[in-house]
Amino acid sequence: MSDRTPLMAGNWKMNLNHLEAIAHVQKLAFALADKDHEAVEVAVLPPFVDLRSVQTLVEGDKLKIKYGAQDISAHDSGAYTGEISGPMLAKLKCAYAVVGHSERRQYHNESDELCNAKVKAAFRNDLTPILCVGEGLDVRKAGNQVAHTLAQVDGGLKDVPAEQAETIVIAYEPVWAIGTGEVATPEDAQEVCGAIRGRLAELYGQEVADKVRIQYGGSVKSGNVAAIMAQPDVDGALIGGASLDADEFVKIVRFRDQ
Numbered sequence: 535m536s537d538r539t540p541l542m543a544g545n546w547k548m549n550l551n552h553l554e555a556i557a558h559v560q561k562l563a564f565a566l567a568d569k570d571h572e573a574v575e576v577a578v579l580p581p582f583v584d585l586r587s588v589q590t591l592v593e594g595d596k597l598k599i600k601y602g603a604q605d606i607s608a609h610d611s612g613a614y615t616g617e618i619s620g621p622m623l624a625k626l627k628c629a630y631a632v633v634g635h636s637e638r639r640q641y642h643n644e645s646d647e648l649c650n651a652k653v654k655a656a657f658r659n660d661l662t663p664i665l666c667v668g669e670g671l672d673v674r675k676a677g678n679q680v681a682h683t684l685a686q687v688d689g690g691l692k693d694v695p696a697e698q699a700e701t702i703v704i705a706y707e708p709v710w711a712i713g714t715g716e717v718a719t720p721e722d723a724q725e726v727c728g729a730i731r732g733r734l735a736e737l738y739g740q741e742v743a744d745k746v747r748i749q750y751g752g753s754v755k756s757g758n759v760a761a762i763m764a765q766p767d768v769d770g771a772l773i774g775g776a777s778l779d780a781d782e783f784v785k786i787v788r789f790r791d792q
């Protein structure tokens with residue numbers, strides 16, 4: 535039994551304006567309040583424009599909900615139109631910054647090299663990166679999911695020291711399971727999450743590897759979360775669509791009750 539605290543993080547993607555965000559977080563807070571969820575860390579990852587509203591609510595009502603951004607610039611300031619920097623996110627007291635989500639890799643051509651720079655930008659600004667990795671359908675069909683995903687882990691962590699690496703969150707998200715309703719089997723999730731922990735042990739030693747939280751993401755719902763969370767190397771979930779429904783998200787947070 536690991537002593538890693540599970541992290542359930544809701545990635546809202548490009549959904550919910552700031553008014554909807556306020557209503558959603560209030561609903562979440564209300565639903566979470568009737569029972570302690572100390573043993574599970576809960577986070578939301580809203581669009582950038584919602585972050586200030588979410589911060590105000592979380593701080594004002596002392597909610598036990600963390601929040602973070604869906605992306606971060608590799609640069610801390612300067613002429614980078616449209617980018618949002620680590621210092622800006624830190625000022626909003628974000629806890630997390632997602633790096634290398636497959637939708638950014640796919641639609642914005644984000645490379646492992648850029649992801650590595652973003653991981654370093656997050657650490658430089660005291661934000662915890664959630665580094666997303668995972669294979670597409672063609673890679674899965676060819677049986678190369680482990681090698682493909684470990685190469686992304688290597689690339690994202692290049693020159694990241696052990697004292698930072700031990701605090702990172704890695705999200706294994708097989709691209710073919712994202713938003714498709716095609717959930718990977720618990721064994722599929724464990725195969726790759728276990729291999730990721732193995733690679734972390736090779737890179738940094740077992741003690742560091744044992745501290746890193748590895749999430750699974752891809753069509754996680756209340757009905758499948760318990761089986762996925764029962765896997766020894768799965769320490770939480772990165773939830774897309776189901777996180778937009780507060781009641782469903784809370785059921786996922788309470789996976790032990792499912």
Ligand SMILES: O=C[C@H](O)COP(=O)(O)O
Nearest residue numbers: 545712713752753774775
């Ligand atoms: O970041 C979340 C993942 O892309 C999973 O999304 P999904 O739960 O809608 O499949």
